[in-house]
Amino acid sequence: MKRRPPPAVEPGFAEFVASRAAALFRTAVLIVGDRHAAEDLVQSALERTYRHWGRVSAMETPEPYVRRILANLAVDHFRAVNRRPVRLLDHDGVAPDHSPDVDEHDAVIRVLRELPPRMRAVLVLRYFDDLTEAQVAEVLGIAVGTVKSQAARGLAKLREAMASQEQEERTA
Numbered sequence: 001m002k003r004r005p006p007p008a009v010e011p012g013f014a015e016f017v018a019s020r021a022a023a024l025f026r027t028a029v030l031i032v033g034d035r036h037a038a039e040d041l042v043q044s045a046l047e048r049t050y051r052h053w054g055r056v057s058a059m060e061t062p063e064p065y066v067r068r069i070l071a072n073l074a075v076d077h078f079r080a081v082n083r084r085p086v087r088l089l090d091h092d093g094v095a096p097d098h099s100p101d102v103d104e105h106d107a108v109i110r111v112l113r114e115l116p117p118r119m120r121a122v123l124v125l126r127y128f129d130d131l132t133e134a135q136v137a138e139v140l141g142i143a144v145g146t147v148k149s150q151a152a153r154g155l156a157k158l159r160e161a162m163a164s165q166e167q168e169e170r171t172a
Helices: 011-032 035-051 063-079 100-112 117-128 133-140 144-171
Strands: none
Touching (some): 011 035, 011 117, 063 133, 100 117, 117 144
16 A cells, blocks of 8 residues: 655745744643643644645734634633643642742742633733733734733732732741
């Protein structure tokens, strides 16, 4: 039986994946809080992107299109029956460090995982990926006002959680 060679991947898509996959993965990890689920989401987002690469590559910047797919897949991930964010095991998380900055970063990540998926997506895209409110709205398919309100509420929850965590550390 004669085997057919695998189909060739379009060079533009391969370049896009090589240059942006790591950033998409970081975003996915922050949104879903689970490295394995994030890998699956990025893979699915890139698969969907490739199916329409002819149209996507014609865009001035294809990354917002891929981020929108990624964010929608992340929300769908949490909508699945009885699915909740998976707690990372100690060895899956960031390795402990003696630096206070790293500890604070880890605390922010832990608190971020407690937020609802859409709010988390807004915060990650707005402040981690440094997108404008309009870009976040475009990526998530929501109004700019919704981005503003979700960001404000999310930041308030982060501040509140961080303040109570600091209070716990002082009393311990």
